[in-house]
Amino acid sequence: MSDSRGLRQLAGVILFSFVAGAVAVTPARAAEPLQSENVLLVTLDGLRWQELFGGCDEGLLNKESGGVRDIPALKSRFWRETAEARREALMPYFWKTIAAQGQVFGDATRNSTVRVTNGRNFSYPGYSEILCGFSDPRIDSNDKVNNPNVTMLEWLHQKPAFTRRVAAFASWDVFPWIINAERSGIHVNSGWQPIDPAVEAARAAVLGDVTGDLPRLWDGVRYDALTYQATLDYLKDHRPRLLFVSLGETDDFAHEGRYDLYLDSAFRNDRLIERLWNHLQSLPEY
Structure with missing residues (x-):
């Protein structure tokens, strides 16, 4: 087997596993019912269940x-x-904190298989199904076409208690169309899009300069660290009740057949999730 053939197979397996298997984490059941007021939804594109478990x-x-x-x-x-x-070595925060204090689903070795139903092995149909709760055969590509379906983000955004309190930050630049930001009015920052102008001007200028000076490995996907920083900046002046963060480097390094960079990205994303969660916990609203 040649190197190039092996690299293509690695990328295909990782991409397929992302859309064919999903992992759900929910708070552990408590003695008294809890009423959640805020939701943080995080996805890691292209991360296989094999590495997670x-x-x-x-x-x-x-x-x-x-x-x-x-x-x-x-x-x-x-x-x-x-x-x-x-x-635990790969994703220490996930296993030592999230899994220890919550519930994890999707380990096929323990008969906990979770699958999407859209029949497509790529991103847009998978994300649409995750966010809408059902598959749609009309969504059959990764093209930048507005989603005809209402996502749960948009459904909640229509409720008075959630109006202008739903936000999404994503490394992949197709999310404004998946979420249909034009119709829904949801704040979506993705890809190499400039940092939100509502952010402090000096901070936005610095991040803008850094973003512009960095080499771009992928035209449609920015580095996850920039997505994380954009999210933090938004949280300085806004308190979304539903915050969606989609990280994407694992998928792109998988497509390139670089298992070493794929693992390193998963490790760093685990650290970003920890830092984001700790930051949210430091805010009185959360």
Whole structure:
């Protein structure tokens, strides 16, 4: 098997697993019913359930199938003897905090398979089904076409208690069409879109300069760290009750056949989620 063939297979498997399997996390059941007032929804594009539940895949720790540049270094960071130890090494916050205090679904090895129903193995149909709750055969590409369906973000945005209190930040630049920002009126910041002008001018200028000076590996996907910073800046002056954050680097590094960068991105995204959650907890509204 040639290197190029192995890289294409890696990208295909990761993309398919994202749209064919999903992971849901909900608060653990308490003795007394809780009334949630705010929701944070985070997605990681292209992250396989195999890595989430089993950590580093030894079969991809090579140059031929995984495009790994420094195998010893990657094994030192993420390889452990058990699946439980490997997944904690890859995503420590998810497993030590989120899973420990909540509920996790989607581990096929424990008969907890979660699947979408759209029959498509790519992003737009998958995200539309996640956000709408049903599949639509009319959505059959990743083209920038407005979603004819109402997402749960838009449905809530129509409620008086949620009007102008729903926001979405995404690394992939197709989300304004998936969410249909034009019709819904929801604040959506995605791709290489400029930072929200409502943000403090000096801060927005700095982030704008950094964004403009960085090399762009992908035309339609910005770095997840920039998506995270844009989200933090928005939270300085706004308190959305429903906040959707979609990170995308894992999918793009998978498409490039770089298992090492894919794992590193998953690790960094776990850290971004931790920092975002801690920031929200520091705000009295949350």
